[in-house]
Amino acid sequence: xxxxxxxxxxxxxxxxxxxxxxTETVYGLAAxxxxxxxxxxxxRIKNRPYFDPLIVHVANADNAWQYAxxxxxxxxxxxxxxxxxxxxxxxxxxxxxxxxxTSGSSKVALRVPRHPLTLQLLQMLEFPxxxxxxxxxxxxxxxxxxxxxxxxGDQVEYILDGGPCEVGLESTIVDCTSxxxxxxxxxxxxxxxxxxxxxxxxxxxxxxxxxxSAPGMLDRHYSPESGVILTDDPEKAIIMNRDKKCAFLxxxxxxxxxxxxxxxxxxxxxxSEAARNLFxxxxxxxxxxxxxxxxxxxxxxxxxxxxxxxxxxxxx
Ligand code: TXA
Ligand code: MG
Numbered sequence: 001x002x003x004x005x006x007x008x009x010x011x012x013x014x015x016x017x018x019x020x021x022x023t024e025t026v027y028g029l030a031a032x033x034x035x036x037x038x039x040x041x042x043x044r045i046k047n048r049p050y051f052d053p054l055i056v057h058v059a060n061a062d063n064a065w066q067y068a069x070x071x072x073x074x075x076x077x078x079x080x081x082x083x084x085x086x087x088x089x090x091x092x093x094x095x096x097x098x099x100x101x102t103s104g105s106s107k108v109a110l111r112v113p114r115h116p117l118t119l120q121l122l123q124m125l126e127f128p129x130x131x132x133x134x135x136x137x138x139x140x141x142x143x144x145x146x147x148x149x150x151x152x153g154d155q156v157e158y159i160l161d162g163g164p165c166e167v168g169l170e171s172t173i174v175d176c177t178s179x180x181x182x183x184x185x186x187x188x189x190x191x192x193x194x195x196x197x198x199x200x201x202x203x204x205x206x207x208x209x210x211x212x213s214a215p216g217m218l219d220r221h222y223s224p225e226s227g228v229i230l231t232d233d234p235e236k237a238i239i240m241n242r243d244k245k246c247a248f249l250x251x252x253x254x255x256x257x258x259x260x261x262x263x264x265x266x267x268x269x270x271x272s273e274a275a276r277n278l279f280x281x282x283x284x285x286x287x288x289x290x291x292x293x294x295x296x297x298x299x300x301x302x303x304x305x306x307x308x309x310x311x312x313x314x315x316x
Contacts, residue, residue, distance in 0.1 A: 001158050001159070002149060004160065006117065006124065008158065010121060010124050010125060012158055013038075014032070018041050018156060019158045020142075020148045020152065020159040022115045022117060022162025023057075023131075024114040025086045025113070025168070025169060026133045026142055026169075027142040027144075027145070028055075028113075028131030028134055030057070030129040030130070030131035031130055032129070032130075033057075033098070033101055034097075034098065036098050036100050039098065039101055040100065046135070046136060046137050047137045048132060049137070050100070052137075054101050054132050055109040055110070055111055055171070056101060056130050057112070057113055057131050058111075058122060059112065059122035060083070061079040063128070064079065066096070067093070067096060067097050067110060067128065071092075071176075077198070078194070079112075084112040084119060085113075085189065086114070086167050086170075086171040086189045087174065088109050088171040088174070089111065090174065090175040090177060090184065091110060092106060101130050107175070111171055117160060117162045118162065133170060134152060135147070139223065140222050140223070140224060140282050141170060141222065143165040144164050145159050164276070167272075167276070168280075169275045169278065171188055172186060172189040172190075174202065181198065181203075190302045190303060191204070222313050224285070224314060226285070226289065226291070226292065226293050228295055229293075229294055229315050230315045234254065237294045238294065244290075245260075246294050247288055247293050247294070248295075249265065250262060250265065251298050252264075252266065252268075253267070261290065263284065265277050265281060265307075271298070271299075271302050271303040279310075
């Protein structure tokens with residue numbers, strides 16, 4: 001069922017049942033992070049391997065600090081600047097978080113989401129919510145309640161309807177467990193925003209498909225059924241694939257010289273708009289069942305870098 005009944009959602013969660021909830025980034029499949037059976041259900045519904053840990057969502061920073069130890073100054077500064085918002089901090093885990101949630105790691109990922117409904121829900125609950133994106137493992141993240149309904153509708157009792165996600169890209173993950181913060185996933189918070197608070201540009205370690213510190217950064221991820229190629233030369237890609245039924249994902253004033261199902265992430269060239277549209281448009285193109293989706297590379301700045309990252313991973 002899709003609806004906005006917060007009391008019912010809280011009750012289901014207290015009973016150990018996972019519920020899909022909106023955040024400003026993407027929809028999450030949430031369960032009581034302190035209840036191992038409920039968390040096991042999340043892994044099962046998503047068909048997610050147990051080696052891929054879950055982000056723990058809390059109502060505010062003070063709450064977050066209860067689930068971590070040895071919290072450094074940088075984390076406190078980043079939390080003050082960007083929570084609630086699309087930032088996940090990786091911190092040293094306290095004992096109260098089950099090992100199942102962190103896949104046995106001594107680090108826990110924490111975040112305060114910005115969606116008003118989910119924030120209100122977190123304030124009502126006595127426990128934090130472990131929530132991965134509410135999609136089958138490896139597929140595109142959901143940015144609308146219908147996306148969750150389409151894929152997990154028969155496995156999730158309730159989808160909390162918060163409308164389309166405001167940011168549309170998953171949170172930026174920053175490992176703050178050592179002296180120098182390390183970005184593990186590019187996302188809805190830009191590197192420039194992090195730099196503005198830290199006073200320096202944090203190092204990024206987001207490539208590398210077998211990077212065990214962020215299994216969700218597997219090379220192949222965010223993948224539609226159709227093949228995807230990411231290119232800065234769509235015309236060449238068209239020629240090389242002329243025998244295929246192609247669909248196109250463009251940006252800005254680009255045009256394609258051939259017929260084919262075409263969507264433009266932002267005709268005005270606005271990166272925030274492109275981020276908001278990205279996962280929905282990938283789903284729409286996928287539903288057309290082309291042989292290939294030819295996606296144009298965006299400028300590698302601001303949110304463009306995170307969008308290119310997702311398209312790159314979709315293309316493996
Ligand atoms: O925006 C978001 O972050 C969304 C919303 C629902 O909050 N959540 C999300 O969760 O994208 P998920 O599970 O799809 O991606 C979380 C990423 C994965 O790559 C996972 O490996 C990494 O965070 N992660 C979670 N806990 C971790 C930990 N303890 N150590 C290292 N990586 C962790
Ligand atoms: Mg995910």
